[in-house]
Amino acid sequence: MARLLVQLKLRLLLNALRASGAAKVSFIVSTVFAAALAVITFLALASFSGKSTSVDLTAVIFTVFAFGWLILPIMVFGVDSTLDPATLALYPVRTRKLIPGLLAASATGAWPLANVIGLLGVTVGLARGGLGLVVAVVAVGLQVLFCIALSRFVTTSLASMLRSRRGRDLAVFMIIPLFALYEFFAQVVPKAAAEGKITEASFTGFDSWMRWLPPGLAAHAIQDASDGHPGMAFARLGALAAVIVVFGWLWVRSLSRALVTADTTTQAARVRGAKLPLAGLGLRGAVAARVWLYQRRDPTSLVYWALIAVITAAVSARSIFGSNRHPGIILVSAVFGVAFVGVFHANSAGLTGPPFFLEATALSRTRDLRAYFSGQNLALGLIGAPLIIAVCCGLAAVAGRPGLGIEAVPIVLAGLGAALGLSNLFSAGLPYPMVKRAGTPMLVAAPGYGAYRIGSVFGTLVGTAVAAAPAIIAAVQTATDSDAIRIGVLWPCAAVYGFALALAGVRLAAAAAAGRMPELTQVAVRSVMT
Numbered sequence: 001m002a003r004l005l006v007q008l009k010l011r012l013l014l015n016a017l018r019a020s021g022a023a024k025v026s027f028i029v030s031t032v033f034a035a036a037l038a039v040i041t042f043l044a045l046a047s048f049s050g051k052s053t054s055v056d057l058t059a060v061i062f063t064v065f066a067f068g069w070l071i072l073p074i075m076v077f078g079v080d081s082t083l084d085p086a087t088l089a090l091y092p093v094r095t096r097k098l099i100p101g102l103l104a105a106s107a108t109g110a111w112p113l114a115n116v117i118g119l120l121g122v123t124v125g126l127a128r129g130g131l132g133l134v135v136a137v138v139a140v141g142l143q144v145l146f147c148i149a150l151s152r153f154v155t156t157s158l159a160s161m162l163r164s165r166r167g168r169d170l171a172v173f174m175i176i177p178l179f180a181l182y183e184f185f186a187q188v189v190p191k192a193a194a195e196g197k198i199t200e201a202s203f204t205g206f207d208s209w210m211r212w213l214p215p216g217l218a219a220h221a222i223q224d225a226s227d228g229h230p231g232m233a234f235a236r237l238g239a240l241a242a243v244i245v246v247f248g249w250l251w252v253r254s255l256s257r258a259l260v261t262a263d264t265t266t267q268a269a270r271v272r273g274a275k276l277p278l279a280g281l282g283l284r285g286a287v288a289a290r291v292w293l294y295q296r297r298d299p300t301s302l303v304y305w306a307l308i309a310v311i312t313a314a315v316s317a318r319s320i321f322g323s324n325r326h327p328g329i330i331l332v333s334a335v336f337g338v339a340f341v342g343v344f345h346a347n348s349a350g351l352t353g354p355p356f357f358l359e360a361t362a363l364s365r366t367r368d369l370r371a372y373f374s375g376q377n378l379a380l381g382l383i384g385a386p387l388i389i390a391v392c393c394g395l396a397a398v399a400g401r402p403g404l405g406i407e408a409v410p411i412v413l414a415g416l417g418a419a420l421g422l423s424n425l426f427s428a429g430l431p432y433p434m435v436k437r438a439g440t441p442m443l444v445a446a447p448g449y450g451a452y453r454i455g456s457v458f459g460t461l462v463g464t465a466v467a468a469a470p471a472i473i474a475a476v477q478t479a480t481d482s483d484a485i486r487i488g489v490l491w492p493c494a495a496v497y498g499f500a501l502a503l504a505g506v507r508l509a510a511a512a513a514a515g516r517m518p519e520l521t522q523v524a525v526r527s528v529m530t
Contacts, residue, residue: 048126337392
């Protein structure tokens with residue numbers, strides 16, 4: 001059974017390579033990244049040789065790998081069909097035969113191999129002597145086995161939910177902390193390390209509790225064996241093996257339950273009817289109400305707003321948290337924040353998908369299209385402006401310059417109008433279909449339309465910055481003036497300027513879209529939303 005499922009896993013990979021050019025590119029890129037991870041991890045672990053904090057740093061890396069195995073399979077659930085018990089439920093195979101096969105299939109591929117090769121860097125960086133080398137190899141094997149058992153238990157237990165709408169929503173929301181962590185490590189950690197605030201000794205405190213986690217047991221077992229304490233080393237390995245057995249048993253129980261439980265994820269949901277707010281105000285009100293409701297109900301929209309907040313904070317995080325602070329960069333954060341409001345909504349037809357076909361029946365005139373775009377802008381502006389202003393004010397407070405929050409407000413008001421107007425122009429003039437590819441819960445540009453996406457992103461970023469330049473200059477020039485001028489005069493002027501930019505974008509977009517409705521409808525129909 002193990003050999004059969006491993007062959008199935010390899011066949012799935014081979015068939016994916018034969019499916020399309022995009023699949024080949026995806027496989028090559030994934031393999032290259034896996035190889036890079038193996039090399040970087042091996043060199044990082046090997047560089048700990050002779051350092052007093054080597055075991056602490058090793059335990060941190062082992063724990064990071066364990067969390068990676070815990071989180072990432074949830075996001076890419078369904079890509080590897082051998083891991084979904086629903087595909088095996090109809091086969092007359094006992095659970096005790098499936099477990100070794102599924103375990104072997106899970107350990108087959110570039111990424112599991114990259115984990116093993118990378119973690120073997122402990123044989124150079126932490127292990128000393130013959131016994132330490134042997135224990136290091138065993139510990140790495142147990143560490144990888146623990147990661148696989150933990151991952152399979154979680155995905156099997158959540159398999160029914162992950163196939164449902166709720167599970168897809170969960171996968172989408174997990175992008176937020178991952179993106180925030182990436183921005184934190186990319187912006188704050190390098191600067192803090194360069195300033196000497198993060199050193200190898202900084203991780204010593206983590207080891208006080210991390211050593212009792214399974215990854216910590218593996219790391220400390222290697223150190224004990226290298227220091228001449230074989231009894232403690234084998235005890236730690238035994239504890240780690242016991243944890244693996246427990247997770248394996250839980251995995252067996254969850255798999256047995258999944259194989260005999262009916263799938264209820266396709267049952268119809270109960271729909272509650274309610275009057276659409278603002279619908280009595282005409283087409284503009286109906287569009288604004290619909291967009292407003294979807295910003296709260298659609299997980300992708302919530303993720304977009306969370307990413308906008310993270311991007312706004314991340315742009316200036318490196319500058320305001322270092323010793324050489326430059327709080328003025330918060331004004332740049334305001335520009336980036338409002339620009340990404342336009343970036344994430346610059347393809348209305350593609351983002352709406354096939355339902356746009358029904359909407360298009362009500363957009364037969366240029367006046368209707370103006371109402372359509374302005375209704376969208378109204379809802380997005382009511383959310384985007386307070387959100388970005390709040391983030392900028394929070395950054396200003398952290399930087400010790402709360403007055404910069406006041407200076408950021410006119411930039412947000414002016415820049416948001418420009419960004420929304422540009423998003424309308426790109427929605428009408430540069431539409432492209434969106435698809436949800438296997439392995440990512442977010443919508444991306446369809447194959448062959450990557451240049452459209454790049455063009456709209458850079459066009460919105462540059463256009464917003466240029467259009468917001470007068471507000472930036474005015475905010476800087478009035479920084480030392482009274483609040484009556486900065487708030488009573490500059491804010492209303494910036495709001496009027498931003499409204500004028502948004503209105504110009506709406507009118508130009510409506511005129512452009514009026515003659516391209518068949519093309520916009522085709523783009524929407526070609527979008528794949530599930």
